[in-house]
Amino acid sequence: MSARTLSIPPFARLIALAALGGGAFAFFALLLLMPITGWTWNVQEWRPIWETGAENWVSLLTGLLAYLVSAWIWALKPRNVAAILFAASGLMTLLFCFSASGMATALLLSDAQFIALIRGNIIGASGFGIIVTCLFIIYPGQLPRWRTFCTFTVVFFSAWTLLRTFGPYQKFEEVQAITFIEMIAIVAAVIGQIFIARHDPRQRAIAVWLGTATILGAGAFISTVAIPITFNQPPLLVEKYAFAFFLVIYIGLAVGLLRYRLFDLGGWAYTLAFYVSAAILLIALDVALIGLLTLEPGQALGASLLLVALLYLPLRDLIWRRVTRGKRSDETELFHQVLDASLQPSPENRIAAWERLLQNHFQPLDMETSQTTETRLEEEGIALSIPSVGVAPALQIRYPKQGRSLFTPRDCALVEQLVSLMRHADESRHAYDRGVSEERTRIARDIHDNIGAQLMRALHSETPERKDTQIRDTLADLRDVINNAQSPVLPLEEMLADLRAETADRLEPHGIALDWTLESEGALLLSPSFIHALRSLVREAASNTIKHASADRLTVSIRVTELQVQLHIEDNGQGFAIGTVTLGQGLGNMKARVESLGGAFSLEAGSAGARLSASLPREGHIQ
Known part of the structure; x- marks a missing residue:
């Protein structure tokens, strides 16, 4: 087959072949319509269709349909040996069907033409058996010693056919015995295919399906025509009507294409x-x-x-x-199932849900882990490799639809979409989990910095009335922590005034004086996050001074500029060696809170006390 032929698009190949078959059909159809007086283009002299014999039209239509289906296969897969053989079987079917219908016009033919049609019928019938036997020797799998079997089939049946068709040993009626023995060979080849495919579900399904169609189609003709004639009995059915049984083969092929992708043809x-x-x-x-x-x-x-x-x-x-x-x-x-799989509570459940999704949709006979990193078709559509998704490992699934089909590029594209959606869902779930974790951390930090400091303040309060007031304030702050919201945005000066009074009250029972200075441009409004940050910083610093510093003075200096709010807190206590101190829960929370707002945090220490400095950007937080 030339490269030029293979470069022709499948559509053009099919149209050309259909035109050739249609031309042959038209010629033999016109031959049937011709009057016994001879060939004429005068339509009025043609015989009516109902006088030409229905069996002749059945024969013509059978040959044409078989040829068109087989031509379709070859047009799509011109390099595939099995497709070539099946196309050749369709051509042989056309030959013996058209020749048989042509013999019905014997009065219009010369003796040489009539003999030529008989020989065409014999060669077509025997050629069909030879080709189909060879097809089942190599497809869907190659039988052991397939070359030997193919060679023997071609040489033996071709020699027998030619011997009885031409020359001194000519005997036309023996074609029925030839086709009968060929049928036995076809059945043997089908059984061989089923046996060698016993461990391969796809090959076994193809062998059973196509073999059944062939045995039913050709076998019905052999049983009703060839066998009776071989044993000198009248046929059970008019031969040309029996030709219609061969359509079972080609109808079976068309259905098989849908179910099993015969000859690796896609949708x-x-x-x-x-x-x-x-x-x-x-x-x-x-x-x-x-x-x-x-x-x-x-x-x-x-x-x-x-x-x-x-x-x-x-x-x-x-x-x-x-x-x-x-x-x-x-x-x-x-896609709904992908989301359900991604939101399963545990990694094991997510893996099981993902594999169950693939199993339910594609119905593969086999699923195993693999090392693939991309979605791709394997083994000409038998397998589909799927990369890992989140905690789910990479997989390879094989034999879709319980071995009745092949994976297609459409399946590959669908899996790529599912993998992409699954990964996006996983990322969203991770983001949600991070958000939950951060919210838990915020609540813990607020409880430690705010609620803890206020409870300590209430604990050291000397008067019951003051203690009750402080506990009520603490409960209010606790509700704000839980709801992730504070009271409406407050003016800066008002919030700092309340914070100054609160801090002084906490320090007074411990003999610690408070120096508080504020440099501000005027009335500014604070966001809830800023309120939390400032309160937490001052409260935690005051708590550390009370518990660890042994100081008698705490200095708080707040300076508001156009770009930021600067906070400096310093005590005159015993200090500490900065190299030996790690940020505990309180100091760590202070640093995390400042940095989460885009600010900077530092802690300095020495023999004369500790100094805490923080700067918070105004943009987005203060109006």
């Missing part, structure tokens, strides 16, 4: 057949309108285009929309 094969059928329908309508309605060619073409536009294309569009709507619905359900 796009049906798209090609869909548009070719539109072209054939257009031509058929044109011919019918010209012949039956005696319209001018231009009028007939216009009418056929109108019928296709009004009937075929709307029907096709309706079917397509229904099919695609179902697929979109399935995909929507899949």
Whole structure:
């Protein structure tokens, strides 16, 4: 086969082959319509169709349909050996069917032409058996010593056929015995295929399906015609009617393509057949309108285009929309299942839900872990590799639809979408978990810094009335912590005045004086986060001074500039060695709170006390 032939698009190849088959069909159809007086183009002298014999038209239609299906296969896979053999079997079917119908016009033929048709019928019938036997020797798997079996089949049956078709040992009627023995060979090859595919679900399914169609189709013809004639009995059915049994083979092939992707043909094969059928329908309508309605060619073409536009294309569009709507619905359900899998509470549950999703949708016979890092088809569609997703490992699934199908590029694209959605859902869940963790940390920090400091203040209060007031304030702050909100935004000076009074009250029972200075431009409004930060910093510093500093004075200096709020807190206590101190819960919370607002935090220490400094940006927090 030349490279030039293979470069022709499948559509063009199929159209060319269909035209050749259609031309042969037209020739033999016209031959049947010719009167016994000879060939004529005068339609009025042609014989009526009902006088030409229904069995002859059954034979012609069987040969044409078998040829078109096999031509379709070859047009799509011109390099595939199995597809080539099946296409050749269709050509042989056309040959013996057309030859048989042509023999019905013996009065129009010369003796040489009649003999040629008989020989064509014999060669076509025997050739069909030879080709199908070889097909099952190599497909779907190669039988042991397949070259030897193929060679023996071709040499033995070809020699037998040629010996009985030409030369001194010519015996035309022996074709029935030849096809009977060929049928036995086909059955043996099918059994061999089923045996070698016993561990391969896909090959076994193909062998059983295609073998059953072939045995039923060819076997029905052999049983009703070939076997009775071989044993000198009349056929159980008129031979030309029995030819229709061969359509079972080709109908089985078409169904098998949908179920098992025979010859590795994908779903796009049906798209090609869909548009070719539109072209054939257009031509058929044109011919019918010209012949039956005696319209001018231009009028007939216009009418056929109108019928296709009004009937075929709307029907096709309706079917397509229904099919695609179902697929979109399935995909929507899949996406819901992805989200459910991602939100499972534990890694084990997420892995199980992801694998269950793949199992339910693709129904593979086998699923195992792999090392793949990308989604891709393997082994010509037998397997589909899926990369790892979150905690779920990389997988390879094999034999979809319980071994009745192959994975397609559409499946690959769908899995890529599922993987992408699963990863996005995982990232969203991680972000949610981080948010929950940060919120827990905030609550813990607020409880430690604010609530703890206020409870200590209430603990050291000397008067019951003051203690009750402080406890009520603490409960109010606790509600703010839980609800992640403070009271409405407060003026800076008012909040600092309350904080100064609170701090002085806490320090007074411990004999610690408070020096408080504020440099501010005037009335400024604070955001809730800023309120938390300032309160927490001052409260934690005061608590540390009371518990650890042994100081008698605490200095708080607050300076508000155009860009930031600067806070300095210093005590005159015993100090500490900065290299030996780590940030505990309190100091660590102070530093985290400042930095979360985009500020800076520092702690200095020496023999004369400790100094805490913080700067908080005004932008986004103070109005």
